[in-house]
């Protein structure tokens with residue numbers, strides 16, 4: 020039976036999984052200090068880029084001997100730059116359990132054509148992490164944004180390994196604990212957990228990754244945009260803010276503002292707590308309604324950022340049509356924008372729970388979800 024619409028609304032209906040909601044205190048005038056119209060190679064620009072790198076290190080607890088670079092083409096650029104530059108020296112092991120991980124498999128198998136062991140799992144599940152051979156270079160996604168499945172921790176990665184680990188952590192960084200000693204390459208973009216702007220990627224390299232870069236030259240040509248070495252030596256400038264090509268200083272300023280906000284809510288610990296609280300608010304709703312389930316049945320691998328749910332009511336005949344109608348109804352009411360499941364993922368909703376989302380907004384959304392569900396059931 021259709022029920023009355025709730026009265027309270029989320030103050031911010033933006034629950035997109037990327038670009039994600041901006042920091043709660045955001046306003047455009049916060050970007051006034053951006054050195055617009057100036058060269059990014061002038062002292063003022065370089066200082067901003069260096070601050071972006073070093074504040075990232077501080078908030079994420081990245082070791083002093085790890086390089087951090089700002090690179091073009093967002094997270095995709097950072098991952099592909101790493102794979103094109105590092106892979107091929109030994110066998111690769113590709114782990115994928117949703118769309119983005121599968122994209123990296125395609126890169127390695129169909130484009131780079133590297134000898135690779137491919138391990139995949141369906142949406143909602145994860146591959147057998149205990150079976151991974153770390154003599155290989157292992158490529159994986161810390162949090163599968165399109166299925167809401169993440170690795171439980173880094174315990175499955177040995178500290179002492181021969182191969183490199185390359186980790187796409189774009190929907191994990193700033194929301195989950197990343198064990199830096201287990202990660203040789205880590206990538207993320209600004210547009211995700213901190214609600215920054217698109218286009219810029221972060222590439223974090225361990226000393227072992229740098230060693231590989233300096234000792235191995237891939238058999239294929241390397242476009243300028245991917246080149247991290249010159250004459251067999253790392254181009255150190257990239258990792259102190261001398262970007263390969265021109266960055267947006269407006270986006271840099273926005274990232275700096277987001278990092279400042281992150282520090283104001285308790286840094287990484289505070290951000291994780293915010294994401295956990297958001298996810299817990301959804302879990303409380305899921306637990307008390309028998310028509311909705313998490314796509315990731317196992318809480319140990321359930322994301323605290325890209326939270327994916329599915330409708331399980333037996334009266335639903337076409338799951339995809341139903342889920343889209345619920346998402347549309349929520350959008351039309353202005354209470355939840357961009358919460359439809361990813362285009363390649365099973366039917367359902369995906370509600371972003373990263374730290375820039377306020378728990379009060381998730382809590383306010385839940386009665387609307389109930390309302391939209393009942394309205395669509397009544398309309399069947």
Ligand SMILES: Cc1ncc(COP(=O)(O)O)c(C=O)c1O
Nearest residue numbers: 037093094095119164189190208
């Ligand atoms: C896990 C993962 N990898 C890669 C990407 C691509 O990110 P970008 O568009 O920032 O390159 C996304 C975007 O949602 C993602 O979630």
